[in-house]
Amino acid sequence: MSKNNLPHWDLTPIYKGVDTPDFISDLEKVVTLSSKLKSDIEAHKSLYDIVTALNEIITIQSTLNSYANAILTTDTSNSSYIKAVGSVEEALLKFQEAEDLFVSKIKDYQNEFSDPRLKDYSYILNEYLVESTHQMSLAEEALAADLARSGVGAFERLYDSVSSSICDNDKTVIQLRNDATNPNREIRKASYEREKRVWKEHENAFAASLNSIKGTVLTLEKRRGWADPLEHSASQARVSVKALNALIKTLENNRDMFAKYFNIKAKLLGIDKLAWYDLFAPVGSLTKKYTFEQAKEIIIKCYSAFDPRMGAFAKKAFDENWIDAEPRKGKVGGAYDTSMLKVKQSRILSNFDGSYDSVSTLAHELGHAYHDSVVMEMPALLSDYPMTVAETASIFAETIVFDAILKDASDEESVTLIESYVGSCAQVCVDILSRFYFERSVFEKRKDGELTPDEFTSLMIQAQENSYGDAVVDKHERMWEAKGHYYSSSFSFYNYPYAFGQLFALGLYAAKDKTENFNDKYREILKLTGSTSANNVALSAGCDIETEEFWQEGMNFISTLIERLGSYCK
Known part of the structure; x- marks a missing residue:
């Protein structure tokens, strides 16, 4: 516990440190087991044996990776932690070599797909088959993985290190961004201007990072036979391009609905139009601050009311x-x-500032962790779910807390709660649309060469104008530097899954009181997320995500809240 009574996580049940025997032993074990796996694949050992080995290695390797990155994200300049991440990446290379070999040989194992012991792995094995059609030669894949450590991987770490430590006098840029929820408009504006100034001072480093990452992604996607990064992203997200197009079209069709919300918020704040620094401004009586202990009590109580198992997990x-x-x-x-995976636990990082939004964020992340706890009942290969359905559990959990508090709220409190919730929806639907537009345009422009900081800034403004329209009078042109998701080389378009999760979760939430034994069925849906496509997960809940009508159902839930919010302005 820190001096301000905010907790630091306890990682000792996983490893006692990066220089301890258990951590070092697991690093060595990943290398040894990966080498043995390669030999077993070459010897064409049974598919069941190969899958068993994959489960064991993934369990150890993913735990090492999660642990090393966790300690680094709380102390990004710690040289020992940086070195540990590098060591994990080196071990991962050995596993990737073995997995790449398996992918290259997967067609030789097709006659064993019918093994009854592998029934639950049907989708995953066929996913490996698809991956084999997008694989370079083994030598090229090994080289790409090796170069990534000192290439795009280094640029990703550079982004994390710089973005987490840059300051303007007495405040880090993170603390400046947290002022977006300050009730004082002048403080919000001042911090917003200071934040943008800090980002601009470091724009060359961020532009170099983004150019490197996006350029490398384009090169590799082309060599692997993908039409573009979006096609690969959709495959990784286990969602059809048709479903993705239906989602984006629905987001576009509802821009006017969110413009109405922005105008309502402006009225509630007593201003003509929202500026960017007003987007997160608190409205109404819930400007009070919550202690962390109060947040804990609220979340456990709300989770328990939905499902005692979920409340017990949060506790x-x-x-x-x-x-x-x-x-x-x-x-x-x-x-x-x-x-x-190794200890069947999760860890959650947040930056708690006492606002209702930070309580909601904590509920959101604990929703992810609850999802983890369900899928970790499955073997490692069946517990890795895509980003699309990943956001479903978190937003569902966030909505549980919101709805439970709203039921007992006064009209004055309801204004604040609804506005805060719809504000989050606007981020997930409107701002996510702007991020989608921006990333798509960056990839298109990057094909012709590197972009300057001014070009990145111009594309960001254009993307925000296409999403927000004139409902917000200015734009945050430095957002391309502020959002770390752009700096991922392993998953492009780290944006639309949030909108997917939001609207899918709202569809499930609407069904919870109409469905018998919904709690059990919900857990089954979560368990299924690691072993099949997002389309199939949705179908198991009776939803067709390739239609705009399905996505509009979630939007209708939000629209009802916006109408209710508007009624308080009359």
Whole structure:
């Protein structure tokens, strides 16, 4: 616990440190087991034996990776942690070589797909078959993986290190961004201007990183036979391009609905039009701050009302210090959940500032962790779910907390709660659309060469104008530097899955009171997410995600809230 009573997570149940025998032993084990796996594949050992070995290695390797990155994200300039991440990446290379060999040989194993012991692995094995059609030669794949460590991987770490430590006098850029929820408009504006100034001072480093990452992705996607990064992203997300197009079209069709919300918020704030620094401004009486202990009590109570198993899980996460909540220099911004397969636990990073939004964010991340706890009942190969359905559990959990609090709220409190919730929806639908537009345009422009910082800035403004329209009077032209998701080389378009998860979760939430034994069925849906496509997960819930009508159902839930919010302005 820190001096301001915000917890730091306890990682010792996983490893005691990066220089301890258990951590070092597991690093060596990944290398040894990966070497043996390669030999077994070459010797054409049974597919069941290969899958068993894959499960064992993935369990160890993913835990090493989650642990090393977790400690680094709370102390990004720590040289020992940086070195540990490098060591994990080196071990991962050995596993990737073995997995690449398996992919290259997967067609030789097709006659064993019918093994009854592998029934649950049907989708995963066929996914490997698809991957084999997008594989370079083994030598090229090995070279690409090796170069990534000192190439795009280094640029990703550079982004994390710089973005988490840059300051303007007494405040880090993360702390400046947290001022977006300050009730004082002048403070919000001042911090917004300071934040943009800090980002601009470092624009060359960020532009170099983004150019390198996007350029490398384009080269590799082409060599692997993908039409473009979006096609590969959709495959990774286990969602059809048709479903993705239906989702994007629905987001575009509802821009006017969100413009109405922005105008309502402006009225509630007593201003003519929202500026960017007003987007997260608190409205109404819930400007009070929550202690972390209060957040804990709210989340456990709300989760338990939905499903006692979910409440018990949240209590375990709080009581066993799975959460790192204190904002501090050297710690990355934002929030995330990461699973530790070896010990069947999760860890949650947040930057808790006492606002209702930070309570909601904590509920969101604990929703991810609850999802982890369900899929970790499955073998490692069947517990890795795509980003699309990953956001479903988190947003569902966030909505549980929102809805439970709203039921007991006064009209004055309801204004604040609804506005905050719809504001989050606007981020997931409108801002995510702008990020999708931006990334798509960056990839298109990057084909012709590197972009300058001014070009990145111009594309960001254009993307925001196409999404927000004139409902917000200015734009955050430095957002291409502020959002770390753009700097991922392993998953492009790290944006639309949030909109997918939001609208899918709202569809499930609407069904929860109409469906018998919904809690059990919900857990089954979560368990299924690691072993089949997002389309199939949706179909299991009776949803067709390739139609705009399905996505509009989620939008209708949001529209009802916007109408209710507008009624308080009359």
